[in-house]
Amino acid sequence: MRPETRAMRRRRQQLSDDETLEILRRGSYGTLAVIGDGGYPYAVPVNYVWHEGHIYLHCATTGHKLDAIAADDRVSFCVVDADDVVPAEFTTYFRSAIAFGRAHVVEDPGEKLASLQALGRKYYPGHEDALAAEVKAGHDRLVMVRVDVERVTGKEAIELVRKRAQGAGADGDEQGAAGADGAERDTAGADA
16 A cells, blocks of 8 residues: 655645755755654654665664554655755755655664665765674674665755756746656656
C-alpha cells in the first residue's frame, strides 16, 4: 500500500522528481521523522547517504529511532537544500525535499558494509584507508537503517520559481516541473 498522495496546494512551486531526488543526493543532513512514544511525532536530524535508490543512515544499536521503527516502519525524511532568509522581503528563499517510505534495519552483512562505506565516502571522501579502519572498528557497534522510498515531493519558494522562469525566457514553464496537475509522483522501484 502506498502512502496517500495529497496534491500540493501551490503547484507552481513543486519540484520535479529529478530535482527532488537531486536534493536528496546532495544534502549534508536530513531529518528523519517517525511515530514515537505515545504516538507523538519524533523527528531527529541525522547524517545519511542516498545509495542505490535508498536513504541509509546509521545509529546506535538501541534507542528511540529503532524502537519507533520496530513499532511502525512508516517514516518521512526531509532535506533542506536552501534556506536564505530575506528580511527586507519578509520571506525565505527555500528549497526542500521530503521522502516518504518505510524504514528497516539492514540485516544483510554485505548491504550493511556497502551502505556504511557509502556513508563514510560521502562525509570523508578521498580517505579510503582511514575509512576502512573506522568501518572495521565501528561496524559491530552500530546499526544501518534503510529507508525504502515510496514517494517524494519537493518545493521551492515562489521567488526561486520566478527567477527560474525569467532565466528560461518568455517560454519558461511557470507551472513548475510538477506538471499541470501538480500531483506528487510515486517513486517505487525508481533507482535514481
